[in-house]
Amino acid sequence: MLFSYPIEAIDQNWLNAVAIDMMLAGMNAIDEGRRPAAWPACLPQGRRALLEQRTGLKSKLSTLLREYRKLPVIERPDVRAAILRQTELPNIFSDTAPCPTLASLPASMRAPVSALAEYLFGQLSTLKDGNGFLRDNQYSVIYASKIRHCPFCGLNYFRAPGAPRHALDHLLPISIYPFAAADLRNLPPACDECNTTYKRGIDILNLGGVRRRCSDPYFGPTYRISLADSDFFNGNSIGGYILPRWNITIIGNELDQAETWNSVYQIKARYARDILDADFLSWIKHYSGWFVAEVGRGRDAGAVAAELPRYIRNVIQDGYADRAFLKAEAFRLLNHACWDPWIGNDVRQWLWAFVEYA
Structure with missing residues (x-):
């Protein structure tokens, strides 16, 4: 839970x-x-x-x-x-x-x-x-x-x-x-x-x-979701774009109870298939529109990536409305990938293209 x-x-x-x-x-x-x-x-x-x-x-x-x-x-x-x-x-x-x-x-x-x-x-x-x-x-x-x-x-x-x-x-x-x-x-x-x-x-x-053990619905334990171990450019192809391969990690104590939760309610599969694959590109397009409105076009790829923390902090809602708990994690993954020593330049250019042609 x-x-x-x-x-x-x-x-x-x-x-x-x-x-x-x-x-x-x-x-x-x-x-x-x-x-x-x-x-x-x-x-x-x-x-x-x-x-x-x-x-x-x-x-x-x-x-x-x-x-x-x-x-x-x-x-x-x-x-x-x-x-x-x-x-x-x-x-x-x-x-x-x-x-x-x-x-x-x-x-x-x-x-x-x-x-x-x-x-x-x-x-x-x-x-x-x-x-x-x-x-x-x-x-x-x-x-x-x-x-x-x-x-x-x-x-x-x-x-x-x-x-x-x-x-x-x-x-x-x-x-x-x-x-x-x-x-x-x-x-x-x-x-x-x-x-x-x-x-x-x-x-x-x-x-x-x-x-198996499971969470008590009134006292937990409860869990949060991390996408930090996901791989950019290694997931499913959607609309001509290669998405991240979503590696969903459940964070918390008593992880055997978390696995019961995941097994019964198919949490990881639902998040990856129904939300992340389905919505990630629309989230990126929203960021692109926000960046153009806030900063404008004509910026280099580094400047486009540099605004990700402000977007996460000021725009993405807290909690569960609009799947914000998953959206925020996806953007943290994106921000990390933008500065990765191996793929960072490719990810920045990928994101820049959305902004430049938004």
């Missing part, structure tokens, strides 16, 4: 925990030979008024506990282990211990567990707490913190609260880790492209069958 969300966004992260507590309380009663508490007495007092009319929760919880009662005693610990491990957020993102999945549960438990998970996730859009629905309250806090771009890619804008909702990205997919289905710690907003084109149902903890 490029940046993290404010932890205040999940101040109302109670629904999943309430459901898990009710589930475990019912299982405790069954294991002790008692009947689980009746509805609505099984609901916590502080949430009873809000939840007691949710007949879907009642029926799905009852079905799950009924199937649990039928299990041989020897199989019951597997269910408990999956519940406790899947809900061990955020530790599960940063440790390397195995995590039981839906497929590890006894076969008879999978359908009722999945049904309850889907129901709980849907309730985030229909349960009100304070002034809004649970998921909308989470998003409103994020938007109010001035976050306007998807932290998974930095490319796509978030819509304002009240507009059609963006997806909530199940970092731990609901089809694999159903007991974290409605935990907002597991549900950071993501742009539609990141969620539906790239993330989809990928098991972020087990890529290619290997246990």
